[in-house]
Amino acid sequence: MYEAVAFYFFSAITLGMFSVTVLSRNALYAMSSLAGGMVFISGFFFLLDAEFLGVVQIIVYSGAVMALYTFGMMFFDTTRDVQERITGKKTIYTLAILSALLIVIIVAAPLWGAHLEAIYPMGAASSNVQSLGLVMFTHYLIPFELSAVMLLVAMISGIVLVSRRMDSSITLSEEADLKEDL
Amino acid sequence: MITLTHYLVVVGFMFAIGLVGILRRKNLLMLFFSTEILLNAANVGFAAVSKFYMDLTGQMVAFFIIAVAASEVAVGLGLLVLWYKRTGSIDLDSLQIMKG
Numbered sequence: 001m002y003e004a005v006a007f008y009f010f011s012a013i014t015l016g017m018f019s020v021t022v023l024s025r026n027a028l029y030a031m032s033s034l035a036g037g038m039v040f041i042s043g044f045f046f047l048l049d050a051e052f053l054g055v056v057q058i059i060v061y062s063g064a065v066m067a068l069y070t071f072g073m074m075f076f077d078t079t080r081d082v083q084e085r086i087t088g089k090k091t092i093y094t095l096a097i098l099s100a101l102l103i104v105i106i107v108a109a110p111l112w113g114a115h116l117e118a119i120y121p122m123g124a125a126s127s128n129v130q131s132l133g134l135v136m137f138t139h140y141l142i143p144f145e146l147s148a149v150m151l152l153v154a155m156i157s158g159i160v161l162v163s164r165r166m167d168s169s170i171t172l173s174e175e176a177d178l179k180e181d182l
Numbered sequence: 183m184i185t186l187t188h189y190l191v192v193v194g195f196m197f198a199i200g201l202v203g204i205l206r207r208k209n210l211l212m213l214f215f216s217t218e219i220l221l222n223a224a225n226v227g228f229a230a231v232s233k234f235y236m237d238l239t240g241q242m243v244a245f246f247i248i249a250v251a252a253s254e255v256a257v258g259l260g261l262l263v264l265w266y267k268r269t270g271s272i273d274l275d276s277l278q279i280m281k282g
Contacts, residue, residue, distance in 0.1 A: 003184055004183070004184055007184045007188065007189075011192040011195075014192075014196065015192070015195055015196065015199065018196060018199045018200070018219050019199055021203070021215050021216075021219065022199055022200070022202055022203035022206070022207070022212075022215075022216060022219070027209070027211055027212070030212060030215055031215070034215050034218060034219070037219070037222075038218075038222065041222050041225070041226060044189075044226050044229065044230075045226075045229055048189075048229045048230055048232070048233040049233055050229045050232065050233070050241050050244075052241075053225075053229055053241055053244055053245065053248075056245065056248055057225070057248070060248050060251075060252055061218075061222070061248070061251075064252060065218065065251065065252060065255050068255050068256065068259055069211075069214075069215075069255070069259070072211075072259040072262065072263060073211070075263045075266055075267075076211065076266060076272060089206070092202065092205040092206050093202060095201075095205060096198055096201035096202040096204075096205050096206075097198045097201075097202070099201060100194060100197040100198035100200075100201045101194055101198070103197065104190060104193060104194040104197060104227070107227070108190050108227075108231075111186070111231065111235075116235055116237075118235055118236050118237035118239075119237060119239055120237060120238040120239055120242075121236050121237060121238070122236050122237070122238055131238060132238060132241060132242070132245075135238045135242060136242060136245075140242050143246060147246055147249040147250070150249065150250070150253050151249060151252065151253050153253070154252070154253030154254075154256040154257050155253075155256060157256070157257050157260060158256035158257060158259070158260045160260075161257070161260030161261060161263070161264055162259075162260045162263050162264070
């Protein structure tokens with residue numbers, strides 16, 4: 001009963017928040033509601049006994065990613081409403097809903113067809129964090145290290161792209177050099 | 183009693199919202215927001231399957247998806263800031279440089 005109430009509450013509120021994100025004309029409102037939606041998504045994870053994933057969701061998404069967006073939005077003019085030329089609304093909605101349904105069905109189809117066996121079953125005795133760490137540092141060690149390298153590369157590229165010579169534009173000067181060469 | 187189907191239906195709705203955003207918005211920042219919604223929907227789906235099949239693989243995949251999303255934001259936002267400095271616009275139509 002308690003689980004059902006929590007599930008319906010979280011699903012209603014996340015879907016509402018994400019709808020505001022998608023439909024809002026103001027970038028600031030969109031970002032705030034996206035941050036709220038991220039926090040409530042972590043509620044799903046806690047319901048699903050994935051405590052570690054829920055904590056990571058709050059720290060990484062609501063903390064790091066939304067802070068990055070906030071810093072990024074300092075470069076843009078966000079006080080104005082977003083001006084957009086939107087054409088063919090009905091086609092867009094039909095296409096989006098149909099293809100989303102199709103993708104979810106395609107991905108979830110093996111669940112109904114075959115009898116799935118757990119490769120790394122959850123240990124009944126140990127906690128979620130413990131069993132997750134055991135699997136991650138034994139079977140998923142190489143993807144883990146690769147994702148660490150990927151995060152490092154992304155961090156360096158972010159620093160290089162944004163912060164080098166903040167007063168002048170890199171691409172414009174390169175384009176000018178290119179034109180001189182031509 | 184909440185079953186896997188409940189979760190998958192909600193994930194489907196969430197994914198549809200994200201796709202509507204990607205198809206409808208012309209602002210590149212909004213496209214990034216919609217991408218985050220899509221990734222989150224996939225995460226919830228993986229965690230749900232992971233719970234109802236008592237398998238940790240889904241949670242691992244969701245964990246790596248979060249890492250990918252974080253680096254995607256770092257690189258994408260850097261490129262977006264560069265593009266805004268160059269053209270003064272983050273509209274999707276400003277990316278269209280071929281005339282035809």
